Amino acid sequence: MIVLGISAFYHDSAAALVRDGEIVAAAQEERFTRKKHDARFPENAIRYCLREAGVDGEKVDRVAYYEKPFVKFDRLLETYLAFAPKGFSSFRKAMPLWMNEKLFQRDLLQKALSALDPALGGADKLLFSEHHFSHAASAFYPSPFPRSAVLTMDGVGEWTTTSLSLGNGSDLSITKEIHFPHSLGLLYSAFTYYTGFKVNSGEYKVMGLAPYGEPKYASLIFEHLIDVKPDGSFRLNMDYFDYCTGLRMTGAEFDALFGAPARTPEQPLEQRHMDLAASIQAVTEEIVLRLARSIAQETGEKNLCLAGGVALNCVANGKLLREKIFDGLFIQPAAGDAGGALGAALAAYHLQEGGARRISGDRDAMKGSYLGPAYDQADTERELERIGARFSVVDEDGLIEETARALASQQAVGWRQGRLEFGPRALGGSSILADPRSPKMQKNLNLKVKFRESFRPFAPSVLRERVSDWFEMEGDSPYMLLVADVKESRRREMTQDEQDLFGIDKLNIVRSDIPAVTHVDYSARIQTVHEDTNPRYHRLLSRFEALTGCPVLVNTSFNVRGEPIVTTPQDAFRCFMGSDLDFLAVGNCVLRKQDQDQSLAKSYESAFELD
Incomplete structure (x- = not known):
């Protein structure tokens, strides 16, 4: 059975496809349209999911939407009545959109689906989940737990802002809720x-x-x-x-x-x-x-x-x-509204269709969150040639060696490899990488590469088998969703004068052996890199450690401020040429900034609306 899940029309539209309970593909619409947090109907993401699964609309059994628009409209009306006449101006602005579009979202969805593929738009295929139930399903069903409590917290869905669910096998039900406006x-x-x-x-x-x-x-x-x-x-x-x-x-x-x-x-x-x-x-x-x-x-x-x-x-x-309140903790890497598309698809499969749940044991079913599009080597080379990039093609050993040496010489590296990440975090599929030992790297990356505020910290990627040698953490953190302190033996004690510095003046103080990923309180947002889910990135970290003694890299998303994470080889080259990146690895293609035609460099700093 094939179920297509959709989230749309608020922010972070996305699509996900599930086959017999297995997650096949998932992607946000912004990755294709290059519009940050794109809320429009995710036609490009849907096309990608169908293509990745090798199916057309005829083979899709159900299409699941992540929330119930009528219930959300009920909240809007009741909220206005509760506070009236205060807020009439905002109510008046919202009404035309609701009356023209959102009240008729079933028709809107069916027409949009039919425009993509007539077989997708059938009334018998379309299902509607509830917003927080979609969140809960996105977390429980891919988790490695046979049974679990599920806590969901966000701004607001239809009415719910916080919910407790209980999952057991294929069953999942919400037991408690906190409602809007308390959020x-x-x-x-x-x-x-x-x-x-x-x-x-x-x-x-x-x-x-x-x-x-x-x-x-x-x-x-x-x-x-x-x-x-x-x-x-x-x-x-x-x-x-x-x-x-x-x-x-x-x-x-x-x-x-x-x-x-x-x-x-x-x-x-x-x-x-x-x-x-x-x-x-x-x-x-x-x-x-x-x-x-x-x-x-x-x-x-x-x-x-x-x-x-x-x-x-x-x-x-x-x-x-x-x-240690719980023995096990699993956080959905696409925890926001984009993940609602996946949750809606999984809920439809397990609850509406009665599909059995297969639990993968110690590991979750998100496949490292590498669920987006990949580009084969031939396509990558053709695309780079078309746009005038100058590159060399190497085998995997050469790619790892040249990239690791560029990093060890403190070059900023663009790294676009394999399938794109689903969710907001770059996890070694579409990342900017750098040497964490450099005391200037955080500031330089923020101001010259990412064009963003200098105070913002960068996250470390670390070999899973070495995480406890560098951080106060023993377990897995594959999705960069857990913060832990840098290990005390790796820290440098700050002087009293340094501790007394004002706010952001603390930024440039070296606080550890890996200052570029050590926040001012000695914390770090950690990604553990696992050989089974991303073997190429694991090899790169291993080679960097062999060269430097450090199994850690700076890992930030491959984009500039306000831009979605790069998806295609063309996106990667454009960002490479529009920022101060030194080195680019796309598939088995290696590019160096000094080799490029500088007429292709475009100012990137103001290319996107700031986030």
Whole structure:
């Protein structure tokens, strides 16, 4: 049985295809359209999934959509009635879109599917899941656990913002929910907005900014903004928020509480913004830990799965892991709305169609999250020749050797190999790589390659078998969703003068043997690289270790700020030529910046809308 899953029309549209319960393909629409967080119908992602599976619409048994639009419309109406007449202007702006499109989403979906392939658009094929159930299914069914509790947390689905589900074999059911407007995700987004970053894309910047500050406002948040019970359940004080009725996240009362209006993106970051980031991060971690403890106590389950946008908060995830509340922890790598497409497909297969669940044992079923498109060597060479790139073709041994030596000489490397990652993280399929031992690498990559804020940390990729030699971690972290500290023996103790530095001035202080991936609090967002899921990347790390003694590389997504992760060889070459990357490896093709026709270099710094 073949099930196609779709998420669309809010943000991060995606498609996923499941055959007899096995995940065959999954991709976000943005990777094809080059529009960050593209919310449009994912026609390119669907075409890719069908092509990867080798099927047409006739062979697809079910098409599953990740949420229920009518229930979401019910929330919009009830919210307006609850707050009326306040918020009429935003309600008036939303109504035409709902009346013209979203209320008729079944028809819209069927027409769009039929335009791709008439056999896809049949009314008998289309199913609708619920938003949080899709999240829960995306986490539980690929997990390695026969049974598990499942915690989902995000901004809002139809009504639900937080849910607890229980999974056992092929069965999955939601047992508890917290409803809109009370939302941990929207609380975090309110601080994202207030500190001057873009909602739905800047939350990870707040998380990265937090270690530069102190949680001075945490008690103020608990006292005025959110009432949290011992079991982690919560209610927000809506007097301070404007997202129910306005077009902003926060209102005048919020500004008054924290003593200033919201920062605009152009204004400089100050210490208070870092302290605000540290405060909302501390509050989020406390709520997640309370929820987890109460779930373990109430359900008796030994394993926990996580999904929803809040599950991308890898700092909170790392603390949850270290608390050892559960024996096993699995986090869906595409935890946001894109992963809802996969969850809808899996829920349809297992629950609607009664398909049996096959558990892979110790490893999850996400295949390293390498579920997107790949390009064979012949196609890669043809594409690079067409666009005027100058390259040499080497065998795999040569590719590994030349790339490892470029890295060891502290060159910045673009690395596009194999299938593209599904989800927001680059995991060695489409990555920018660098030497973590360089004290200047973090700042240089941020400012000259990624064109982004200098305070943002980079993540390390490390050989799975060597992770405990370099970090305070023993287990797997294949999806870069867990934070742990650099091992104490690898750290350099900071002087008192260095510790007293202001905020971002701490950035350039060497704090460990791998300063480019060591955040100011000695933490790192770790990806463990496994030989079975990405053998070529594992070989590269192994060779780099042989050359340098270090089994760690800087790994950041292959893009510039505001650009989706590169997909095609042309995307990779364009980014290579438009930034200060020195070396590019695409398939078995090797390119060096000094060899290229410099007339092909285009300014990339302003090519994409900033995130």
